[in-house]
Amino acid sequence: MNRMQMTNTIAAAGGVTKKVAEQQLSALLEGIKSSLAAGEAVTVTDNFTLFVDTRAARIGRNPKTGAPVDIPAKRVIKFKPYKHFRDAVA
Numbered sequence: 001m002n003r004m005q006m007t008n009t010i011a012a013a014g015g016v017t018k019k020v021a022e023q024q025l026s027a028l029l030e031g032i033k034s035s036l037a038a039g040e041a042v043t044v045t046d047n048f049t050l051f052v053d054t055r056a057a058r059i060g061r062n063p064k065t066g067a068p069v070d071i072p073a074k075r076v077i078k079f080k081p082y083k084h085f086r087d088a089v090a
Contacts, residue, residue: 036077049080 001009003025011021032050035042041051057073 046084047082048085051078051080052076053078 007018007021007025010016010025011018014021014024016024032042036050036052039052041049043049052075055074055076058071060069060071061067062069
């Protein structure tokens with residue numbers, strides 16, 4: 001599902017115009033982004049949780065030469081679905 005399809009779904013479900021649905025979607029995404037940037041977890045109750053985790057620094061290998069390469073630590077976003085989300089895909 002792309003952004004336009006999400007906007008259309010919000011507009012149809014909420015009985016609002018596509019312009020209002022786009023504003024709502026933008027506000028939602030901006031709120032999620034700012035919370036994650038602050039290191040806070042975002043939980044949509046009974047659906048899923050998004051949270052920031054730190055991936056440790058490690059040593060990798062250049063696949064072409066085999067030479068060791070330092071890979072720095074970094075923050076990553078992780079998604080943890082609740083059971084009914086996982087069951088819907090299975």
